[in-house]
Amino acid sequence: MLETQKSFDTKSKYGTLYLVPTPIGNLDDMTFRAVNVLKDADLIAAEDTRNTQKLLNHFEIETKQISFHEHNTVQRIPELLAKLKEGTTIAQVSDAGMPSISDPGHELVVACIKEDVNVVPLPGANAGITALIASGLAPQPFYFYGFLSRKPNEQKDELKKLVNRQETIIFYEAPHRLKKTLKGLVAQFGGSRKAAFCRELTKKHEEFIRGDLDTLTDWANTTEIRGEFVIIVAGNDHPTNHQVDPLKNLTxxxxxxxxxxxxxxxxxxxxxxxxxxxxxxxxxxxxxxxxxx
Missing domain, CATH: 1.10.40 (Ribonucleotide Reductase Protein R1; domain 1)
Structure with missing residues (x-):
């Protein structure tokens, strides 16, 4: 069934959900529009109200907050939806970057669309795209994956499914898991695959480490790893379509x-x-x- 949404339809009887990106490090990356939306909203749904309050204080925003994170979505979504249907304007933010991209938000968006509540996204900071365009690897086509599973066997299965992708692949990773993830990448993709580490984007210690996965492994093993990472991996230039039959050689x-x-x-x-x-x-x-x- 076809559905359409006119984001700024003044005839809408409900409030609007604004998806507001926040800086990923440098507060100067906050847009004028994002500041104005947060000021004008009736309520801000924040992943971490304490973290968001620092942002609000910096821009002298006095809008009331309510917590909305991965652990309370079941409770919060009906509550937020009810407020929206009463005419409340809500701005949703995550701790950094775009809501819904490796952060809470998607379930609320789906619930709003189902109930004919307008959802309006704002453009802004995004770590994956920021890293991609400075990585030196092909910027398009690209495949955004985000965080791999923390469980070794599940991560192995994920990487096996990605090994033949021809697009440049974007991963996110925390510093304490970087070496383990890098080991998995080398095991599945091979050490000669070109890649780039993009660390502490937009912050004082922003850094790009470029090479193949083997040389990046050497770097990781001889460096004190700090900061959040975006890992950009080149696509597979010679993909194979051969798939192993799991039933082969079994009675x-x-x-x-x-x-x-x-x-x-x-x-x-x-x-x-x-x-x-x-x-x-x-x-x-x-x-x-x-x-x-």
Missing amino acids: IDQQVNFYVESGLNTNDAIKRVAKHHHLRKQIVYNEFHNINK
Whole structure:
């Protein structure tokens, strides 16, 4: 179903949700429009009210705040939505950069769209794009990924799915996890893949470290790592479409067990194996249960 939104329709009976980007380090990157929206809003929904209060104090903004973060979305969204439908104007901010980009906000946006509440985004600071254009790697096309999983096995699976992407890839990473993530990148992408570390963007100690993943590993192992990082990785110039069949070299009963261990019940696993091999279900059933013909 087609939906349209006229962001500045004065006939709207509801309030408006403004998505307001905040500086990622340098307060001078706050736009005039962002300051005015925060001043004019009835309420500011902030990821961390203490952090946002410092920003408000700097720009002499006195608008009231309410906390809105990943741990209270279930509680807050109905509350914020009710206020918006009463005509309240709400500005949503994260701690730094764009709301919804590796930060809270998306669920609220979806809820507002569903209820026909206008959502108005403001342009502004974004670490990923800022890093990309100074990385020296191809700026387009690019693929934004953000934070990889902290769990080693899940991160490994994520990187395996990304290894053949031809676009320049943007990752975010915290300083204490940088070495582990770099190790995973080398293991899956190879040490010769070109990349860049973009550290402490817009701040006093902003730094760009460029090279291949091997040389970046050497740098990381000989440097005291501080600050938040954006990792820009070149796309794969020679992607392969070869995918390993997880069922290869497994017996029929082992294949059924593979799907069972993946979460299917036995009957559905048997159906899956039968479909995979274009066999009748009964043949696989008999093989799995060791039933003689």
